[in-house]
Amino acid sequence: MKILMVRTMKILELLSDLVEFETVNDPAKGIKPSKDCPKFVMDILSSWGIETELIEKDGYYAVYGELGEGKPKILFMAHFDVVPVNREEWNTEPFKLVIKGNKAYGRGSADDKGNVASVMLAIKELSKMDLEGKVLFAVTGDEEIGGVLAMHIAEKLRDEGKMPEYMINADGVGMKPIIRRRKGFGVTIRMPSEKVKLKGTLKEQKFRINTPIVETRHAAYFLPGVDTHPMIAVSHFLRNSNVAVVSLEGKFLKGNIVPSEVTLKYLEVGDGEEIEVDLGLTRLLKAIIPLVRAPIKTEKYSDYGVSITPNLYSYQGNKHVLRLDIRAMSYSQEAIETTLKEIIRFNIPNAEITIRSNEKAGYLFTPPDEGIVTTMLKILEGFDQKAEPVEGPGAADSRFFTPYGVKAIDFGPKGGNIHGPNEYVDIESLKVLPDVYKEVALRLIKG
Template identity: 65%
Template structure:
């Protein structure tokens, strides 16, 4: 398990379209070739420059599908204590980008398939390893549509994209919003100053926007907004370690003018008003359709000046299928605070949220399996979204699952060795339990 994970982590499969980075063909080819060396046939699929590995073992009706992704989020090397693309074992932890999200799961599913392929299976097991989950999962979406058209959808899905060795039976849906405003440059008398706002996650060390917990964690852009709203300062510019729309920046630096100084300085009223509006934006009154432990999450994670406009990219998580209600709630906030803003709302209508009953045979099978390994488990909700959301609208019962670990999307991401070592056997046993059902 650790040797396979070491090889997978060494592939720099960063997905960062803003910088032109995407996983190459090398990692999926490695997965495909390794499976074929074990006698498991698969095919390499490609769409818009992104790759996936898909295959089937067994015969008969499609009963279960395993899915995991090999792409990873960008890294800020300054924050890492080890080489993020070299698996480093310290004590019971394996450090490396993707060790927990999601190459540890890729390796575990591969090894489970190796064992399952040797058995006389009473039903078909489907599997897929995708390379674009971190930017929306279009490969998984196309795969779900393809299987639906072919009449080959599985009854159950184990989306190996979880953490904590606890079955995830609920996940919210993700939405996106972009707020654009033009500059409004003015010259005023004042003093030029600078202030840096840093992230604080005192309980759970992560940068994943879905894990951000207001009241416990401090978001740099929200703190910056509160500062501007509580002072007479006018923004000149902001810079920050902006990585991805669902990754909270570790720090943001505001250059601003404090009025009543001697120097004539150019400030930006458009940028100032946009930044002041961050606080009401993250408190937008969104009504969800189903209960969620995490409620609704709204985090502004990227700022850019593009095409002559100030642009703020906002990550939204809610247990909802109603994009129009969410959009109208944002429009109400902007109408009051930023009437000249343009709102671009992003929603994938083919994606849903994950909500699987605890009484599902899939859930019962995984609980029975984990108890057999001496694991103390509980059914939980995952904060973010996952590719299982493309299958649940078709009636596929799904769970997300993965090893114990931490710092997902953040520096020094790790997975615990003990859970990694039993993970392949867990996946194998769950599959056999469901195939017997």
């Protein structure tokens, strides 16, 4: 127990330092992580005698390194960037690690700085050993906005003939090997404003998120039928009311973060004063219901099916802009584009639609009897961590390596409130994670 307490103290100290770096990625506001956090990671690893290099791509940074000799066997990857915070919803300072009982609170504690700290400590122990194969590791700073650095590293390893046989993408949660994850697609719909004056009564109503089972704001975790999405609720309200929209405001943060609250100003048509409304915005918001229920065909099975959430709204250049986050087991966006265009032609024919996805990214789909999965399960059992392979709701950087035949899983400690307020990591699971990663690497290297 004393050894575990010392190890816990070290990992919590390292995690505390990492959380204090405000590595927020928010392209809409021009915010990106500085070089400070990756420089800190490099300095710590260097103090342990581990050489690394700093990789830069489009102003974003990653730390990359190698241990051992011979054929690359396994790659560890994690990310230090985090999503924006709505400080009003936090009970603690988001960028300070606050320990309460067995939980350590802070932005990035679970997604994904707890994993960064664990990989670093595992690499430290592996660096002391004579390895029978090469261990690669990388910590990236743009996973939350698409993972271009992961894609760049995948191409670099391909070109250098260093593509590993296995990958542990340390970007999971729950202490369970994640063997399936869907690909993400971004959809932007632009609807022209159409302002007219109508008579009626001006009213205002707030619509709030409700996640009664799993507290999160991550779009991929949103479960229709259980959770309430404010924007979908607005659409349902409009489709069942004789009203016209005046304006829409909300706590919009990011394309894959469900807004916690939106405020709808609308005119209840009838007798009353003359007020300017926007019929374009009214039609756009009404179209959300058929859009999120689009019957998109996929290539592989998923526990979560297809997720479609409308998480960002803005007004730009006399057009209303709505952004949807889509998760599906599909490489191609053709089926998605065909289906959504049909819905738009029927509901909002004068709207424009664009769909964005990374053609070089796939999805994670590793058979449960694959060696990396069975090895992880055996190692976990040795640490009294009973687990079974599962599907993870969100996408991850492993999708850039699976198209090259790399056998991958995503993994991480127990925790909660991913992308939401009061994000936390479970300390008991975190303290064994470095040893889990070390033992899995050693087992896979030996084959």
